[in-house]
Structures are given as C-alpha cells and as structure tokens.
Amino acid sequence: MNSDKTNLLKETPTDHEILDLIKNRWSPRTFADTPISAADLNTLFEAGRWAPSSNNFQPWHIVWGVKGSETYDRIFNHLAEFNQNWAKNAPVLLLGIVDTKTPKGDDNYHAPHDLGQFMANVAIQAQSMGIALHQMAGVDYKAALKEFEFPETYHVATAIAIGHYGGDLEDVPEDLREAETGPRSRKKIEEFTYNGNYIKHADID
Template sequence: MNELISQRRSPRAFDADATISADDLRTLLEAARWAPSHGNTQPARFVVGHRGTPTFDAIFETLTRGNKTWAFRASVLLIGCVVTTDDRGPIPNVEFGLGLAMENIALQAVDLGLIAHMMGGFDKEAAHRAFAMPPDARPLVAMALGRQGSLSDLPEDLQAREQRERQRLPLSETVFTGSWGVSELG
C-alpha cells in the first residue's frame, strides 16, 4: 500500500502561525481537479479561504461549536460542494465525485507535509446562503488544512482523541464473497 494512504490522518492540532503558500494551495486543488467522477462530469466545487480573510471567517461561522474549538488555527478552511446539473441535465453520483476529490486533497496534503481534517459538522444551509450558491450547488463537507501544531493547544478531550491508536475494521468485516457477511479474507 502506498505510504501516503497509511500516513494520512485527520488531526485537529493545527499550527496557528503556519501558512499555506498559494503554490501549495493550487497543488492541493489541482489534485482535486484530477479526481475521477461519473462520466467525467467533475461535479466538485470549492469555496476556499486563508486564515485572516473574510472567506475563512464566513466558513468558520458555519462550523459546529465542537469544530470551532480547534479549526480557527487552520491555515485554510474550505467547503467541498457539488453541482447537481450540467448542460446534459442531472449529474449522477455527485457525492462519489466530491469524495474522490476530497481524498485527493487529503493525500496531496500528506505529500506536501501538511495535514487535513474533513468535517461534516457545519451548517450546510448557512454555507449555501453565505456564499450565494446557485440552487443546483450543495455544500457537503468542510475541510481544515495546515501544518501540524501542538496537542497542548487542544482541549483535553480532543488531546486524548488525537493520541488514540488508529484502528480500521478487518477486511473480513468489510469484504464479502458470494453472500453478505461471508468473507474469504482474514
């Protein structure tokens, strides 16, 4: 397995003094642009703001209270959105396209020595309004990007979560052959 995959984590301890260069941000977004999508429809769209800008602040305001306890230290906040139609009509499987684009960003972040944390905890309707999105655009996920910071900057409960051992279900519980729940993998 590629090391980028095994090294990818979702930390919350961001360095509040770090920045992401325009070139690195462009590289991250290019990685998203090259993600596969259903029929090459490319439904992924992004609202992106560097810390200290009105866009960052507007994204931050949509976050849930728990995410606000740490995300303010990120260098960049973004909202991953989908457009649901194109000139051919409704686009199928838009979530698939955005998911792949977001994972490309997360893996590219590892390659650049950055960290990325995806968040479902934000007010999607508020984001839609704040950025005057068209009716066929749907915000689905937020992401914080930056450099690793100190665990001591996080509330105690989050410090403990950050230090937990990473666990994944065994393949025998996720990959089946012949019938649901029957696995040939150990």
C-alpha cells in the same frame, strides 16, 4: 517529542502493506504555525482537478479562505460549534460543494462520490507535502450554500481544515486530546468486503 506537541506520525496497525502516504495520513485538530501558501493551495487543487468523475462531469466546487481573511471567517461561522472549538487552529478552511444535477438537468447521484475522489487526491498530495487535512461533516450546509450564493441544486457536503502537521495539544479541547495522540483503528477487511452476498458482521465468526 514533547508531550504537549501532537504526533507527526501515529500508530497505524495495518494488516497488509500499503503506501506510506496512505498509512501515515491522519486528521489532526491542531496544526503547525507554518503558513499554507498560494502555491501550496494550487498544487492541492491541481491534484484534485485530476480526480476521476462520472462522465467527467467534475461536479466539485471548492470555497477556500486563508486565516485572517473575510472568506475564512465566513466559512468558520457556519461550522458546528464542536468543530469551531478546534478548527480555529487551521491556517486554511475549505468548503466542498457538489452540483447535484448533470449538465442536462438530471439528478447526479454520483456527485458526492466524485467530490470524495477529489478530496482523496488532495489528501494524498497534501500528505506528500507534510500537509494535513481534517474533513468535517459538522457544517450548516443550508446556511453555507446561501452564504456563498450557490444555486439551490448544489449541496455543501463537507468542510475541510488544512495545515502542516504539528501544533500544541493545549490548542485542542481537553476532551479531544487523547484522539490526537492515541493509535488509529479501522474495521477489518472482512467486515465490509463480500465475495458474494451481503453478510451481517454479527454472522462472521
């Protein structure tokens, strides 16, 4: 593989065997030139559609735009500058939005969790299609909510860049290129699971 290309597979040192679709998924900042078709998007949204949600409220809402469209530019304009530096490489941009109220008007504290389940379904479906997602917290959520005319009780939780794996490292800011090629890491299971009471990580030998 050429050194100026991103890795399609990254080193993922798992401690236990897991599905390849999960193991090989990662979040690139550059993408292949292959377009994401309307059929691809509908397949991804269909996967998300069948995610579980509290009381089956399905509080998720997705705004999407294909590169070159007005909606794409409107989403892009509300990304943090840090993310704009590389998200411009993405063929598709999304906003993940939740309704923070139940149908009866009560607070729905589970809505962000449910959107997370929606996007997890999308991510695994995308991986099976050779499509990558990079989810971003860096978005002006208040301005984006107003831009797309959602009610004030809704919340823009995330932005998402979508494209096929691939692309040139030269399209990524130099200070981020190492993250595109280096191994992945995660906390150990012992650091976040408890067979009983909470224990500070510092107390674990």
